[in-house]
Amino acid sequence: MRTRVKICGLTRLLDVEAAVAAGTDAIGLVFHPDSPRAVSIEQARGLCQHLPPFVTAVGLFVDADPEQVRETLRQVPLELLQFHGEESPEYCAAFGRRWIKALRMRPGIELEAARARYGAGAGLLLDTYRAGVAGGTGERFDWARIPPPLRAEIVLAGGLAPDNVAAAIAAVRPFGVDVSGGVEATRGVKNHAKISAFMTGVRDGDRCR
Ligand SMILES: O=C(O)c1ccccc1NCC(=O)[C@H](O)[C@H](O)COP(=O)(O)O
Numbered sequence: 001m002r003t004r005v006k007i008c009g010l011t012r013l014l015d016v017e018a019a020v021a022a023g024t025d026a027i028g029l030v031f032h033p034d035s036p037r038a039v040s041i042e043q044a045r046g047l048c049q050h051l052p053p054f055v056t057a058v059g060l061f062v063d064a065d066p067e068q069v070r071e072t073l074r075q076v077p078l079e080l081l082q083f084h085g086e087e088s089p090e091y092c093a094a095f096g097r098r099w100i101k102a103l104r105m106r107p108g109i110e111l112e113a114a115r116a117r118y119g120a121g122a123g124l125l126l127d128t129y130r131a132g133v134a135g136g137t138g139e140r141f142d143w144a145r146i147p148p149p150l151r152a153e154i155v156l157a158g159g160l161a162p163d164n165v166a167a168a169i170a171a172v173r174p175f176g177v178d179v180s181g182g183v184e185a186t187r188g189v190k191n192h193a194k195i196s197a198f199m200t201g202v203r204d205g206d207r208c209r
Contacts, residue, residue: 004026006177007180008037011188011189012190027058029078032060044072048077062084063085079097080098082125089117089120093120099121100122125155140160153175159181161182162182165202169205
């Protein structure tokens, strides 16, 4: 199986085009107003407008007012929702859209229990925990903390970059990988050479699967 890729925190059309040209499976749009990568509904609509078929537009929310999510869905053609806060399974399921739950790897987190709790979703994304930061930390966590039975189904995030993604895939063999800071020039502005190098790293990792 090949590792699926989501490039997250896109804010510019030329970066979306570069990500698509490099072969990403999904693009992530951050609707959390506190993020330096936040996009408005209008911006997001423009970014999704010319997405080719089979590239998934993912909308990322953090403990958002449900009406904000509903309004975004009315205006932006998002195919998957990513909930990155403390949302309950009932909240995540309330929008009639496929969703994944991001879990930050705080000390003592029980991943098997979380997997059962969020079982109605399309999957789990595991990200680094840093107190006071909702996501996009640019830091990795100890991949050995992921129970082996879960590895094949999770999306691995947190501090991935062109120079470590092959090793991450070889070590974890996840369903997918998610990157933001590791392919950036500055916050919210992607570096196209880093995007290409990241995709090369993914293909290198896939040779070890
Ligand atoms: O990217 C953000 O600014 C962000 C803000 C609040 C919640 C989540 C956020 N990003 C979530 C992502 O999906 C990132 O891709 C993921 O956290 C990995 O980020 P990075 O470590 O920079 O690759």
